[in-house]
Amino acid sequence: DTAVSQTPKYLVTQMGNDKSIKCEQNLGHDTMYWYKQDSKKFLKIMFSYNNKELIINETVPNRFSPKSPDKAHLNLHINSLELGDSAVYFCASSQGTGRGNEQFFGPGTRLTVL
Amino acid sequence: DQQVKQNSPSLSVQEGRISILNCDYTNSMFDYFLWYKKYPAEGPTFLISISSIKDKNEDGRFTVFLNKSAKHLSLHIVPSQPGDSAVYFCAASGLGNQFYFGTGTSLTVIP
Numbered sequence: 001d002t003a004v005s006q007t008p009k010y011l012v013t014q015m016g017n018d019k020s021i022k023c024e025q026n027l028g029h030d031t032m033y034w035y036k037q038d039s040k041k042f043l044k045i046m047f048s049y050n051n052k053e054l055i056i057n058e059t060v061p062n063r064f065s066p067k068s069p070d071k072a073h074l075n076l077h078i079n080s081l082e083l084g085d086s087a088v089y090f091c092a093s094s095q096g097t098g099r100g101n102e103q104f105f106g107p108g109t110r111l112t113v114l
Numbered sequence: 115d116q117q118v119k120q121n122s123p124s125l126s127v128q129e130g131r132i133s134i135l136n137c138d139y140t141n142s143m144f145d146y147f148l149w150y151k152k153y154p155a156e157g158p159t160f161l162i163s164i165s166s167i168k169d170k171n172e173d174g175r176f177t178v179f180l181n182k183s184a185k186h187l188s189l190h191i192v193p194s195q196p197g198d199s200a201v202y203f204c205a206a207s208g209l210g211n212q213f214y215f216g217t218g219t220s221l222t223v224i225p
Contacts, residue, residue: 004157035215040217041201041217041218042116042215042217043158043203043215043217043218044215045212045213045214048212056212090157090158092157098146098207099145099146099165099207100146100163102148102160102163103160103213104159104160105150105157105158105159106157107155107156107157108155108156108157
């Protein structure tokens with residue numbers, strides 16, 4: 001039974017489209033994250049939610065909007081997709097925040113913008 | 115601005131020998147460090163961590179060493195096994211709840 005799941009696993013779309021990536025965790029964790037891994041393999045945090053409240057919002061274009069309907073879900077909506085948005089997006093969760101709270105990652109969603 | 119760096123993108127080691135993966139950081143406020151392992155088409159999985167109050171933490175074949183003065187940590191895997199072939203990421207955090215990741219080192223263990 002997958003702990004952190006993401007859908008879809010692959011997403012190919014045209015520039016200018018709007019798309020969503022869904023994430024669900026069944027670990028009972030309070031905190032969820034979105035990371036972006038770019039072509040240089042740099043894994044960088046985008047957002048973090050704790051109990052459905054936004055606690056980390058890195059410098060990310062406002063075309064990216066996270067939505068957390070409940071503690072177990074953190075979805076990522078991207079408007080007006082651009083070529084530079086092509087990357088692998090990882091969702092993660094942890095029991096709490098900070099040290100001692102290791103993050104559990106989903107399998108990733110490979111987004112390709114044509 | 116990359117605060118955690120893994121300068122070796124790849125490493126090859128013979129089965130049974132020691133694998134040493136290195137990581138450097140620039141932020142002196144970091145006080146908690148982790149290593150993650152990632153197989154292709156999967157997300158990273160937590161491997162081992164170390165707090166800055168320690169200089170070594172061991173878990174089976176995996177040992178992490180921390181040198182605070184040099185802002186350097188390393189992961190030792192001994193003996194290395196083919197199943198250890200993966201990408202290894204180090205990560206660091208400080209007072210906040212944000213983890214900063216390196217770009218990973220791809221380890222290949224040759225049978």
